[in-house]
Amino acid sequence: MPGSARVEPVVYVDAVLDGMPPPVRDHALEAIDALAPASRSTETLAGHAHTPEFAFVRALAVEAFYSDFVAPGADGPGAWSEIDFSSPLAKRLHKDWSYLGIG
Numbered sequence: 001m002p003g004s005a006r007v008e009p010v011v012y013v014d015a016v017l018d019g020m021p022p023p024v025r026d027h028a029l030e031a032i033d034a035l036a037p038a039s040r041s042t043e044t045l046a047g048h049a050h051t052p053e054f055a056f057v058r059a060l061a062v063e064a065f066y067s068d069f070v071a072p073g074a075d076g077p078g079a080w081s082e083i084d085f086s087s088p089l090a091k092r093l094h095k096d097w098s099y100l101g102i103g
Contacts, residue, residue, distance in 0.1 A: 001065040007078055008071035009064035015100035016060065031056040068095060072103065 001009065017025050031053035038044040048054045068078035068085075080090060097103050 001061045003082075004061070004065040004079070006075045007065065007069060008074040009061060009069065011071035011074075011102060012064040012067070012069045012097075012100070013060050015097075015102050016063070019100065028056060028060070069097065 017028055020028065034051075034053045035045065035048055035057055038048050045054075065079045066083075068080040070076040070078045080086065
């Protein structure tokens with residue numbers, strides 16, 4: 001996700017990958033590998049926008065960012081601050097990433 005580097009979403013994605021069943025994880029890693037050569041340029045990556053690999057990796061990135069994940073030690077702020085998701089209920093949530101082995 002553009003602008004998400006400050007929350008270190010790769011930490012979240014790595015943890016999610018570790019928890020996937022082996023065939024799903026293998027598929028995810030194949031998708032990431034397929035896009036790696038195109039990842040150096042927005043224009044080149046755009047050529048892959050309608051591929052299943054792009055959709056899979058995009059879903060992981062969106063989940064990592066919009067779940068409001070901020071890796072331990074990352075600068076933040078999370079996405080919820082950026083998009084002004086600040087309902088009273090959302091403000092009361094304590095995000096616990098321990099189920100992913102993060103924290």
